[in-house]
Amino acid sequence: MSDKLKLVLCWHMHQPEYRDMQSGEFKLPWTYLHVIKDYIDMAGHLESVPGAKAVVNFAPILLEQIEDYSNQVSSYLHDRIAIKDPLLAALVEPSVSSDVEKRLKLLRDCKKANRERQINRYPAFRKLIEMSDWILAHQDAVNYLNAQFVSDVLVWYHLIWMGESVKLNDERVRRLIEKGKNFTLHDRIEIVEIIGDLLSKVIYRYKSLARKGRIELSVTPYAHPIMPLMLEIQSAREAMPTASLPMLNDYPGGEQRVLWHLQRGVVTFRHFFGFEPKGCWPSEGSISERTLQILSDFGFKWTASGGNVLHNSLQASGMNAATTSLHHPFKLEDTNIACFFRDDGLSDLIGFEYSKWHADDAVADFIKHLENIADYEKRPAVVSIIMDGENAWEYFPDNGYHFLNALYRRLSEHPRIELTTFSECLEQGETPTLLPKLVAGSWVYGTFSTWIGDADKNYGWDMLGDVKTAFDKAVAEGRLSDQQLNMAEAQLAVCEGSDWFWWFGDYNPGEAVSDFEKQYRLNLSNLYRLLGEEPPGYLALAFTQGSGAPAMGGAMRRGNEI
Structure with a gap:
């Protein structure tokens, strides 16, 4: 075994299901926007540094959405079949809509970007957005807008979402940025052609990296559910003893649903990559003793969670949390799965702090922390950096x-640090430390407070319990054909995703809360209709609002509560 400090960079690629599963329309554009900006760039960094290595985890419903977008764009370009995403489709409309409400919505949608880093970077777009701000505050003025203004806003919005590797290497993108204004229909269609190219190649690029041994690919349960809460809602109290919980005592048939998500997730993963994954990053790093037993029985070799989960578990096990290093894998008694724990402090430096630093200084600081760990550890250690692959x-x-270019380059050249993967650590003889007890929790604060315990989150669980009861009754009564059952199971899976609960609560931004709670109510309503039932009246009413301003817009959380 090498004496070098082993470092695993694990990037979790995830978007919830943004489609209306009945109409096929994408209600929010974040999947394709993150493809052209983040998933493309993240592959590019790994491709450009020969010594780079990482774990890349994909949520299966993200893979399916990427494939759908790719097929839709291809169908439009070859057969002029309409694209079922309003924002993307607006690019190829022969003329910009004259409808006032549609124009206002386009202006609002094209403001959804980082003001400092994306919008203000380009003076031409900054001026358009400043004018849009004024128009949205004086909405009668939209009647005086010409179509060219809206067209320019729309094109610029997609240009700022292009990844840096795309801007550097695609001559078409560079030319459009230089043009800067008076974009034509030809320009707008060219943007869609560029997006189509990126969508069609992105999954293959990761597959190719995996085949070359440059990355390890892993999976999350199909629709990104919080498995411990589906298995046992009371597990939330292991780390939050006084938490208020939903009226729902336990999620009906939770274990069967967890197994469904795991099985469907692996089948989907195999469809895209051609092999079965060795590891599973459970949604939000959420684990419990029962969750680890199921993952072990399912055949996964490794999983991972947050550092605070380990801290709580060491205390519950009577082990000294202050002197027991988290920089090694652990194994729960009676399981055969290794569990790695995230270094929350170092992961949060990347997620929340280093964006304010010069890239070289940030990378030097990060490496200094790693060197300190290597000096301190009594035996060769494994440091796990686990975070979203897109939001930071x-x-x-x-x-x-x-930052990423310097990070991969300097780490791959460092004489005391070895970039590796979780599976390689185990294959090279890294022995897990026995952990007698595990306290259920997630990578966020070591608890489930992001998904349960708040009144609005609890109400969301109760609504989910209602529709699951209706689902079980329809199945028991034999009211569904095989095709209807398959559709209902998939719709139920979408309802069970973690993201809806993440955004419920007034500490989140108002617009994001509204978008996600509308989507959640739509998902539940669609399931009732698939079951042949009228949705309950309460699904016609908004049940949660937001007014907060959390760090990074609320799309990320720190591992440690501050």
Whole structure:
């Protein structure tokens, strides 16, 4: 075994299901926007540094959405079949809509970007957005807008969402940025052609990296559910003893649903990559003793969670949390799965602090921390950096291009640090430490407070319990054909995703809360209709509002509560 400090960079690529599963329309554009900005750039960094290595985790419903977008764009370009995403479709409309409400919505939608790093970077777009701000505050003025203004806003919005590697290497993108104004229909269609190219190649690029041994690919349960809460809602009290919980005592048939998500997730992963994954990053790093037993029985070799989960578990096990290093894998008694724990402090430096630093200084600081760990550890250690692969980079200059390039390059050249993967650590003889007890929790604060315990989050769980009861009754009564059952199971899976609960609560931004709670109510309503039932009246009413201003817009959380 090498004496070098082993470092695993694990990037979790995830978007919830943004489609109306009945109409096929994408209600929010974040999947394709993150493809062209983040998933493309993240592949590019790994490709450009020969010594780079990482774990890349994909949520299966993200892979399916990328494939859908790619197929839709291809169908439009070849057969002029309409694209089912309003924002993307607006690019190829022969003329910009004259409808006042549609124009106002386009202006609002094209403001959804980081003001400092994306919008203000380009003076031409900044001026358009400043004018849009004024128009949205004086909405009668929209009647005086010409179509060219809206067209320019729309094109610029997609240009600022292009990844830095795309801006550097695609001559078409560079030419459009230089043009700067008076974009034509030809220009707008060219943007869609560029997006189509990126969508069609992105999954293959990761597959190719995996085949070359440059990355390890892993999976999350199909629709990103919080497995411990589906298995046992009371597990939330292991780390939050006084938490208020939903009226729902336990989620009906939770274990069967967890197994469904795991099985469907692996099947989807195999469809895209051609092999079965060895590891599973459970949604939000959420684990419990029962969750680890199920993952072990399912055949996964490794999983991972947050550092605070380990801290709580060491205390519950009577082990000294102050002197027991988190920089090694652990294994729960009676399981055969290794569990790695995130270094929350170092991961949060990347997620929340280094975007304010010069890239070289940030990387030097990060490496200094790693060198300190290597000096302190009594035996060769494994440091796990686990974070979203998309949400942090819009806060960095140039989409984190300089930081990530320097990070991979300097780490791959460092004489005392070895970039590796979780599976390689185990294959090279890293022995897990026995952990007698595990306290259920997630990578966020070591608890489930982001998804349960708040009144609005609890109400969301109760609504989910209602529709699951209706689902179980329809199945028991034999009211569904095989095709209807398959559709209902998939719709139920979407309802069970973690993201809806993440955004419920007034500490989140108002617009994001509204977007996600509308989508959640739509998902539940669609399921009732698939079951042949009228949705309950309460699903016609908004049940949660937001007015907060959390760090990074609320799309990320720190591992440690501050």
